[in-house]
Amino acid sequence: MSYLELRDIFKVYGEGASEVHALQRIDLSVDAGSLVAVMGASGSGKSTLLTIAGSLEEPTSGEVYVGGRPLSSLSRNGKARLRRQSVGYVFQDYNLLAGLSAVENVSLPLELDGVGARKAQAAALESLEDFGLADRASHYPDMLSGGERQRVAIARAVVGNRQLLLADEPSGALDSANAETVMRLILAACHRGLAAVVVTHDAQLASWADRVVFLRDGRIVDQTLPLESPDAVLAELPNQ
């Protein structure tokens, strides 16, 4: 079942001669447990699609459903609650708070949502453990490598019972080994039931996804076919 669904989304910035159609006729659904990558060049509308999917921005027209609920039916507070409880965001530049330790960064969204400090910290430690960072819990961001910072950011994005992860070029600032680790962890979180959308211009990143959607000038122009068994690629290799 789709956890995230975008139906006939349009987003227009400006008016008249300066009107820019950032998104046009976007239909996209993402099932729980699946990872969808959105590929496109700079300015193709990838980030706008992500901010609208996460209710950080309103579409000009169309409807976004998260967990079956239409976002247009929610008040401003209702959307804020949905974002706190169900949606996690990951950005290229990590957005960790420098004055908080890793575990404090991860537990913060739970505490903001009213979860008691002790319970929030226990959940945060569990999330850090899932991402192989149990021994870095008390470290501050400037004591962590880039790859570790991004793993903390992902742990924060999925802590608690969040069901949707939205990531904007999550490994853009990382080397290829750390980028691969980040994508492995996101995919593993999807295997645990999370729905995830990763926007990227990087094919190596996108190829971790179950489905890749191609965006061009604000429109979805194509998508990959369902994945064949990975062994198919080996079976097709010619004998030497």
Add this chain to the structure above:
Amino acid sequence: MSVRHALLALLSEGPKYGLQLRQEFEARTGDVWPLNVGQVYTTLQRLERDGLIESDDSAEEGPQKGFHITTEGVAELDAWLHTPPDFSSPPRDELVIKVLVALGLPGVDVHEVVQVHRRYLVELMQQWTRLKEDESRFDLNFALVVDAELFRLDSLIRWLDTADGRLKRAAVEGDAPAPQPFPLPKARRRVGLKQ
């Protein structure tokens, strides 16, 4: 790929049988390049003819016949390892040709042509990437082969992305001036980096 030099490399570790060479070749290449047994023996015969290996004269023909590398074989292997493949002139790449041909054809949307190829390449990359998921079969040799394939496919997608952007800009800016012939870069292929 040079089966000839791969077999020389295996024999540089010590004398081996034909069947053993085949098995070790496949294991070293992550089982990604299966080798026909007939090709192994044909290659061994040619290596022997060229004086790069010698067979164990006392053994009969067949899977138990042993081979060892000669001094000339060691020198040949060393020269091959240290000589870069010839990348100095662009290959006659079918993908590039298709996009160039599409450019000049009336009624053909070149962006659509680019996208068809981009999608296919991403689908291939997804399959290679999925092979990485199963870490139990992912030994070092296999990892290197998969990485090489992913980077190769990725470079083609990057070219398609760049071409797509360039075509889009050209459409906005108007026709480009007629292309002038240009000299291709000439790089010297040096053998080895040894002091």
